[in-house]
Amino acid sequence: MDSALRIDDVRLTPVLIKDPPLLNTQGVHQPFTPRLVVEVVTTGGVTGLGETYGDTRYLDLARPLAEALPGRSVTDVNGLFALAAEVCDPGAAGGVDDRVDAGGLRGAQTADKLRLSVVSAVETACLDALGRTLGLPVHALLGGKVREEVEYSAYLFYKWGARPGAAPDPADPWGEALDPAGIVEQARRFDRAHGFGSFKLKGGVFEPEREIAAIRALAKEFPGRPLRLDPNGAWSVETSLAVARELGDVLEYLEDPATGTEAMARVAAGTEVPLATNMCVTTFEEVPDAFARGAVRIVLCDHHYWGGLHRTRELAALCRTYGIGLSMHSNTHLGISLAAMTQVAATLPRLDHACDTHYPWQSEDVVTTAPEFRAGRLAVSDAPGLGVTLDRDRLADLHRRWAEDDGRMRDRDDAAAMREADPAWTPGRW
Incomplete structure (x- = not known):
C-alpha cells in the first residue's frame, strides 16, 4: 500500500446551520439543523471531505469509527462496513438500540441505518482524498x-x-x-x-x-x-x-x-x-x-x-x-x-x-x-476529488454555534419545534 494513502487522522466537526421555518408532517424545521463534517487526513498531507447528519446518535457512532481509521488506506472503502459494525456498538452509543425509531421523514430507523449514514461520510471523504491525491475527480473513481x-x-x-x-x-x-x-x-x-x-x-x-x-x-x-x-x-x-x-x-x-x-x-x-x-x-x-x-x-x-x-x-x-x-x-x-x-x-x-x-x-x-x-x-466538476474547498473560518464559526448551544438544537426535532408554537399540536393524518 502506498504510504501516502494511509489515513493519519480523522477530524469530526459538528455544526449548526441556519434553517428557515419549513413545514412538514412532522412539524417545522428548527432554527438550526445539525450536520457533521468529516475530514480524513492522509499521511501524504491530503485532506478529504465528507458530510452527514450531525445529531447526537450519529456523533456517538462516528467517534469510535474515527478512532479506528488511522493506519488504514483511503482505498479500503469496502472495509468500512465491517469496521463500523465492529467498533460502532449501538448499545454503547448514547443508548441507541437496534430499533431506534418507528417513523419520521426517512422511514423506520435502526442502528444499522445510523451506521450506514456515518460510513457514507467517511467513504466520501476517503474518495475525495484519493481523488485529490491522484488528481482525479470522484466520478472517475466511480467509473466515469x-x-x-x-x-x-x-x-x-x-x-x-x-x-x-x-x-x-x-x-x-x-x-x-x-x-x-x-x-x-x-x-x-x-x-x-x-x-x-x-x-x-x-x-x-x-x-x-x-x-x-x-x-x-x-x-x-x-x-x-x-x-x-x-x-x-x-x-x-x-x-x-x-x-x-x-x-x-x-x-x-x-x-x-x-x-x-x-x-x-x-x-x-x-x-x-x-x-x-x-x-x-x-x-x-x-x-x-x-x-x-x-x-x-x-x-x-x-x-x-x-x-x-x-x-x-x-x-x-x-x-x-x-x-x-x-x-x-x-x-x-x-x-x-x-x-x-x-x-x-x-x-x-x-x-x-x-x-x-x-x-x-x-x-x-x-x-x-x-x-x-x-x-x-x-x-459536473472535473477538479480533483469532490471539487470543493473547505472554508475553515466558516466551519469554525458554525462549530462554535454548536458548542455554545444548550443542547436543544443538537438533535433535530421538528415536532418539538412545532409544539413550542402550539403545545397542543399533533401530526396530521388523513
Whole structure:
C-alpha cells in the first residue's frame, strides 16, 4: 500500500446551520439543523471531505469509527462496513438500540441505518482524498461520468414568514407560503433564480384538498412542467387513492403517500400514478418485498442512507435490473453533500427524474464557493476529488454555534419545534 494513502487522522466537526421555518408532517424545521463534517487526513498531507447528519446518535457512532481509521488506506472503502459494525456498538452509543425509531421523514430507523449514514461520510471523504491525491475527480473513481450536468428539481415547502413571537429574519428572502398563491410565488422565485424545470411540494401539512389546490395552481402557472407531491406517509390508503384520482393528469409521481410497503402496495394497485419512495425502501433488505409487491415505481436514492457512493451505484443497478425508476432524495445539506450527490449522479447510466435538493434554502455553508444552478442543473466538476474547498473560518464559526448551544438544537426535532408554537399540536393524518 502506498504510504501516502494511509489515513493519519480523522477530524469530526459538528455544526449548526441556519434553517428557515419549513413545514412538514412532522412539524417545522428548527432554527438550526445539525450536520457533521468529516475530514480524513492522509499521511501524504491530503485532506478529504465528507458530510452527514450531525445529531447526537450519529456523533456517538462516528467517534469510535474515527478512532479506528488511522493506519488504514483511503482505498479500503469496502472495509468500512465491517469496521463500523465492529467498533460502532449501538448499545454503547448514547443508548441507541437496534430499533431506534418507528417513523419520521426517512422511514423506520435502526442502528444499522445510523451506521450506514456515518460510513457514507467517511467513504466520501476517503474518495475525495484519493481523488485529490491522484488528481482525479470522484466520478472517475466511480467509473466515469455519463453526463456533463445533473438536473435538480425545485423543492417547495409550506413556510411561515417568521417563527411565532419572532420578527422575520432579514436574511430570509422567501416570506410566507401557506396557501396556493404563496406556493406559486415560491415556485416563481425558484424559476427566476435557478431555472428549475420541475417542482416538488412537501405535503402532509394541511388537509389534502388544500394541497391538491396548490398542485393545481402550480399546473396552471407552469403548464407541462413535471410536478411531484410528497406527504411523507401522512395519508391513509383511501386518501392516497383519492388524491391520485384528483391529480393523476398532472403528477409526475406521488411520493410516499402512505406509510410502509404494505400500504404503498395497496395504493399502487389502485392507481396508474407512479409511486416514489425514500421511506419504505432505504436499505437493500427492504428491496425484495417492495419490488415484488409492486409498491414503488421510483426509488429516490440517498448516499447518506445507503452507505455511500459505491452503494448508491449498486442500488441504481438493481433498479435498472427490475425496471424501477431512479431519482435522488435530499436532506438539509451543505455543499459537501451536494458535491457528492452530483458526482455520483453523474455516473448513473439511468437517472429517470430530476434530483431533489434542499440547497437553495440554505443561507450558510462550509465551502468557499457556493454551487450555481443554471437552468436547474449543476455542471459536473472535473477538479480533483469532490471539487470543493473547505472554508475553515466558516466551519469554525458554525462549530462554535454548536458548542455554545444548550443542547436543544443538537438533535433535530421538528415536532418539538412545532409544539413550542402550539403545545397542543399533533401530526396530521388523513
